[in-house]
Amino acid sequence: MQKEHNLSKNQKIIFDxxxxxxxxxxxxxxxxxxxxxxxxxxxxxxxxxxxxxEIGKIHKIESRNVFIACQNSSCQISKATAFSICESCENxxxxxxxxxxKYLSNFSDESGMKYSKYNLEFFGMxxxxxxx
Amino acid sequence: MQKEHNLSKNQKIIFDxxxxxxxxxxxxxxxxxxxxxxxxxxxxxxxxxxxxxEIGKIHKIESRNVFIACQNSSCQISKATAFSICESCENxxxxxxxxxxKYLSNFSDESGMKYSKYNLEFFGMxxxxxxx
DNA sequence: CTTGTAAATGTTATATTATTACATAACGTT
DNA sequence: AACGTTATGTAATAATATAACATTTACAAG
Ligand SMILES: [Zn+2]
Ligand SMILES: [Zn+2]
Ligand SMILES: [Zn+2]
Ligand SMILES: [Zn+2]
Numbered sequence: 001m002q003k004e005h006n007l008s009k010n011q012k013i014i015f016d017x018x019x020x021x022x023x024x025x026x027x028x029x030x031x032x033x034x035x036x037x038x039x040x041x042x043x044x045x046x047x048x049x050x051x052x053x054e055i056g057k058i059h060k061i062e063s064r065n066v067f068i069a070c071q072n073s074s075c076q077i078s079k080a081t082a083f084s085i086c087e088s089c090e091n092x093x094x095x096x097x098x099x100x101x102k103y104l105s106n107f108s109d110e111s112g113m114k115y116s117k118y119n120l121e122f123f124g125m126x127x128x129x130x131x132x
Numbered sequence: 133m134q135k136e137h138n139l140s141k142n143q144k145i146i147f148d149x150x151x152x153x154x155x156x157x158x159x160x161x162x163x164x165x166x167x168x169x170x171x172x173x174x175x176x177x178x179x180x181x182x183x184x185x186e187i188g189k190i191h192k193i194e195s196r197n198v199f200i201a202c203q204n205s206s207c208q209i210s211k212a213t214a215f216s217i218c219e220s221c222e223n224x225x226x227x228x229x230x231x232x233x234k235y236l237s238n239f240s241d242e243s244g245m246k247y248s249k250y251n252l253e254f255f256g257m258x259x260x261x262x263x264x
Numbered sequence: 265c266t267t268g269t270a271a272a273t274g275t276t277a278t279a280t281t282a283t284t285a286c287a288t289a290a291c292g293t294t
Numbered sequence: 295a296a297c298g299t300t301a302t303g304t305a306a307t308a309a310t311a312t313a314a315c316a317t318t319t320a321c322a323a324g
Contacts, residue, residue, distance in 0.1 A: 008272055008319090027310065041275065046311065051272090062194040063251065065310065084245055097241055107254070109229055113216055114262070117255040119195065122239070122247040130246070140290090140301055159281065173304065178282065183301090197281065 005055045013037050014048040015057055015069070024066035024092045053078060061085065061092055063121050072096045079117040080105055086126035095122070137187045145169050146180040147189055147201070156198035156224045185210060193217065193224055195253050204228045211249040212237055218258035227254070 007015060013034055018025050031045045039045060049067055052058040056078035058067050064085070070078075071094040082095040082104075104118050139147060145166055150157050163177045171177060181199055184190040188210035190199050196217070202210075203226040214227040214236075236250050 010273070042311070043275085043313090044273070047272075062253070084241075084243060084247065086245070087249075093243070095241060100239065103235060104252075107232065109216075109227060111216060111225070112259045113218070113254075113256050115216065115254040115256040117219075118252060119255075120236075120250060120252045121194075122245075123249040123251075124245050124247040127244045142302070174282070175284090175304085176302070179301075 005057070007052075007057075008048075010039055010044055011048045011051055013039065014045060015052055018052075018058055018067055019069040022069075024061055024064065024068045024090070026066050030067070059083070059094065061121065062119060064090065064092070066092070068092055068094070070094065081118070082120040082122070084122045084124065084126075086129055087123050088125055088129035091126050091128075095120075137189070139184075139189075140180075142171055142176055143180045143183055145171060146177060147184055150184075150190055150199055151201040154201075156193055156196065156200045156222070158198050162199070191215070191226065193253065194251060196222065196224070198224070200224055200226070202226065213250070214252040214254070216254045216256065216258075218261055219255050220257050220261035223258050223260075227252075 014030060017030060017033055027042065027045055027049065030049075031039070031042055034045070049058065049060075053060055053067075056070055058069050059078065059081050060067050061083060080101050082097070082100060083092055084095055085092050100120075104120065107115065107118075146162060149162060149165055159174065159177055159181060162181075163171065163174055166177070181190070181192075185192055185199075188202055190201050191210065191213050192199050193215055212233050214229070214232060215224055216227055217224050232252075236252065239247065239250075
């Protein structure tokens with residue numbers, strides 16, 4: 001069962017925006033979109049984003065500096081994330097593949113380092129873009 | 133056999149700096165360090181970095197916005213990268229594990245998307261930091 | 265209910281990371 | 295030499311993110 005997080009006002013505004021957009025969003029585009037709701041400064045956006053990432057409601061796509069709503073409604077893991085990114089249209093989707101996540105969560109090497117978290121980004125051409 | 137790339141003057145200066153440092157470096161720290169060699173503007177640094185990334189001599193650690201020299205001297209792959217990052221001391225090392233790279237290079241799912249590239253970042257505490 | 269504490273907010277300024285635009289030079293091939 | 299490609303130089307600016315500080319809200323312990 002996923003822990004319930006009561007989102008604060010700003011967190012809710014920003015999560016709803018990202019979630020409804022269904023697309024990756026940039027921080028300053030989010031800022032622009034929520035200014036009518038009274039959120040006026042970058043820091044207000046970044047603070048909400050930080051919290052939402054922390055609790056796993058959204059993820060940051062590091063190679064693109066964008067944020068998307070978690071598409072794995074059942075998973076509370078912001079510690080084991082995998083995405084596919086189309087290099088042509090920049091479409092992003094979250095990969096939820098239990099074999100992959102098991103493989104990576106159990107991965108260890110000779111470094112003696114214990115991995116508690118990972119982020120994986122796959123790149124390629126999506127179906128739509130390929131057929132063009 | 134890896135293709136030989138003749139680095140240009142700026143590319144060589146910047147690659148040598150990163151390679152010798154043995155550490156992840158930030159773009160503006162690189163800039164600061166090469167100013168005595170006549171490289172005065174961010175763009176000169178970013179252009180060299182772009183090229184070096186493209187040919188696989190260095191890699192960008194996306195979650196940190198830093199660059200490190202490729203530690204896999206034998207591999208020409210800038211298309212299949214994996215790193216371990218210590219969240220305490222920010223030490224980064226490149227993982228070269230043939231099973232892992234095979235597994236990920238062959239990964240496919242039902243999306244119909246063909247993945248031509250991936251980047252994986254593992255996070256945790258390195259040996260040194262754990263023992264403190 | 266009040267007091268203490270953590271979390272969230274508001275606001276201004278600033279730091280950090282990266283690119284646009286345009287001009288010139290060097291390199292490699294024919 | 296002429297051509298196309300790659301690299302360089304320079305100035306300005308865009309895009310991303312954080313520091314510092316003041317205040318407010320939420321919520322639990324006493
Ligand atoms: Zn998710
Ligand atoms: Zn696409
Ligand atoms: Zn490498
Ligand atoms: Zn460490």
